[in-house]
Amino acid sequence: MSVLKDHPAEEDTVTLSWRNLSVYAMDRGRRNICKQLINNGGSISVKGAAKPGDLTAIIGASGAGKSSLMAALAFRAGSEFLIHGDIRVNGMPVDSSYMMQNSGYMHQEDIFVAAMTVIEHLWFMARMKLNGNMRVLDIGRKIDDLLKDVGLTSRRDVRIGSGIDDKVLSGGERKRLSFATELLTDPKILFLDEPTTGQDSHSANCLIAQLKSFAAKGRTVLCTIHQPSSVIFSSFDRIILIAEGRVAFAGRIDQAVEFFASQGYECPRKYNPADFLVAIVATGSKNENGEEVARKICDVFSTSKICNEIDRVLEKQIESVCVSNSPFPAVRLTFLRIVGT
Numbered sequence: 001m002s003v004l005k006d007h008p009a010e011e012d013t014v015t016l017s018w019r020n021l022s023v024y025a026m027d028r029g030r031r032n033i034c035k036q037l038i039n040n041g042g043s044i045s046v047k048g049a050a051k052p053g054d055l056t057a058i059i060g061a062s063g064a065g066k067s068s069l070m071a072a073l074a075f076r077a078g079s080e081f082l083i084h085g086d087i088r089v090n091g092m093p094v095d096s097s098y099m100m101q102n103s104g105y106m107h108q109e110d111i112f113v114a115a116m117t118v119i120e121h122l123w124f125m126a127r128m129k130l131n132g133n134m135r136v137l138d139i140g141r142k143i144d145d146l147l148k149d150v151g152l153t154s155r156r157d158v159r160i161g162s163g164i165d166d167k168v169l170s171g172g173e174r175k176r177l178s179f180a181t182e183l184l185t186d187p188k189i190l191f192l193d194e195p196t197t198g199q200d201s202h203s204a205n206c207l208i209a210q211l212k213s214f215a216a217k218g219r220t221v222l223c224t225i226h227q228p229s230s231v232i233f234s235s236f237d238r239i240i241l242i243a244e245g246r247v248a249f250a251g252r253i254d255q256a257v258e259f260f261a262s263q264g265y266e267c268p269r270k271y272n273p274a275d276f277l278v279a280i281v282a283t284g285s286k287n288e289n290g291e292e293v294a295r296k297i298c299d300v301f302s303t304s305k306i307c308n309e310i311d312r313v314l315e316k317q318i319e320s321v322c323v324s325n326s327p328f329p330a331v332r333l334t335f336l337r338i339v340g341t
Contacts, residue, residue, distance in 0.1 A: 013052035013218045014089045014102075014188045016073065017314050021046040021085030023065070023072045023245075033082065037068040038245045046085070048240055048250050049313045050189075050222045055208075055215040055235065058224045059274060060242035061282050066224040067108075067193055069242060073222070074191045075099040089189075091317035103189040104182030108197060110174045114162040118155055118169070118177060122146065122184070129184050146183055150176040150210060172203025179210060190214065192223035201229060208235050233274040243281035243294040251306045263300060 023038035039046045046069075050056045058066045071077040073087060075096035087094060089102075112121060122143045130139060147153045152173060160177070161168025169177065175195060182190060192211070196204035212235055215221040225232070239256060241249040249256045256277060257267050267276045279285075281294040301307055 012188060014220055015049060015051050015091075015313070015317060016087075016089055016189055016220055016222070017047075017049040017091075017317050018073060018085060018087045019045050019047035019314055021069075021072065021087070022083070023068045023077065024082040024084075026080055026082055028080075036245065037081075038065050038072065046245075046247055047310055047314065048247065049310060049317075050220050050238075051313075052218050052220045053215055054220070054237040055212050056220075056222045056238045056240065057228070057233070057236040058222065058240045058242060059226075059228070059278060060248075061278050062226070064242040065245040066226075066242050068245075069240075070191055070193065070222060070224050074103060074105050074189075076105050076191075088317060091319070091321040099189075102187060103191060104185065104187035106178050106182050106190070106192040106195060108193040108195075110178050112160045112174070112177070114160055114168075117157050117159050118147070118152055119143070119157060121160060121177065122180065125181050126184055142184070146180045149183070150180045151206070152176055152180065170203070172199050172206065175199060175203065175207055176210070179207065183214070187219070189220045189222070192221070194224050194226050196228065196232065197226055201231075204229070204232060208232050228274050230272040230274070233272065239277075241277055241281065243298060246294075246298040247301065248281045248294065248297045249277070249301055249306075250310060255306055259301065259304065259306065260297075263297060 021038055022036060024033045025035040025037055027034050058070055060066045068077070068081070072081070072083045072085070075087075076099075077083055089098065113124075116124065123139070126139050126143060130142075144153075147156055155169065155173060159168055160174070179192075179195070190211075195207055195211070199207070211221055211223070215237070234253065236253065238252055239249070240247060241256065249259055251259075253273060257273055260267065260277065260280060265276075265280050267273050281297055285293045
């Protein structure tokens with residue numbers, strides 16, 4: 001029996017939405033803003049939505065702002081960043097406390113105690129994450145089901161290790177263990193930072209298939225991904241393409257290809273759409289008129305029909321609740337002096 005609910009109650013499913021989002025890097029003393037990472041120099045709102053049941057990928061070139069965007073949405077950006085914007089769940093403004101209680105966050109770098117075995121790690125994390133009133137028998141069943149879900153049942157007594165010797169978990173198995181760790185609490189929202197980086201194609205495909213299965217059970221899954229294969233890319237329901245801290249596209253993959261074709265950038269046959277889209281909006285590239293392609297694409301998308309659909313989702317979410325009754329304050333930014341001005 002899977003540990004995950006096949007059909008969660010409607011109140012357990014969430015739509016994550018955001019608008020007017022900006023992320024700033026601060027200096028060490030948090031006195032000044034050093035750099036704007038999201039909505040870099042743009043007056044157009046950075047907005048979007050991730051729905052339950054969808055596996056959504058944030059893609060873009062290195063340094064485009066993928067991880068900064070996701071960390072901001074998950075309220076895991078750290079004290080060195082300043083966030084301004086409106087982040088909501090089912091139309092209600094949320095804060096870091098809500099996200100910590102209702103979301104999981106899988107970091108790019110695995111964090112383990114090398115001397116522990118797989119089962120020891122999961123028991124330790126279960127004691128840290130789960131309700132203290134949960135029976136030991138129920139915790140054991142949950143862990144057994146998770147091991148089965150991620151294909152690690154036969155590796156339960158294997159030491160995690162640090163990769164120095166052979167009698168440890170492989171890189172792909174470590175990622176699956178990280179995934180299982182985040183599933184202990186059955187989070188409503190799951191964030192993953194480049195989960196396939198450093199894995200072989202088989203391990204990466206297996207992990208994405210597991211993420212797809214988790215999302216299909218009514219969960220909201222959002223992950224950054226770097227240079228996905230065409231097979232992995234086609235597994236995503238929706239993508240968010242980031243270019244220079246702005247949104248160049250947000251929607252289905254087929255819509256992305258059509259949108260770029262309408263702007264004169266047609267993806268060649270048998271070409272990985274992910275590589276094509278990222279290359280088009282690469283930093284510094286210009287069109288025949290000397291215009292910066294990334295800026296041009298972002299500007300056009302912001303007024304497109306697809307982007308207007310995002311506005312309708314946001315409006316519908318907000319209209320469905322009485323914001324004044326929300327116990328969560330909206331995220332606000334106190335502007336500070338920018339270095340060099």
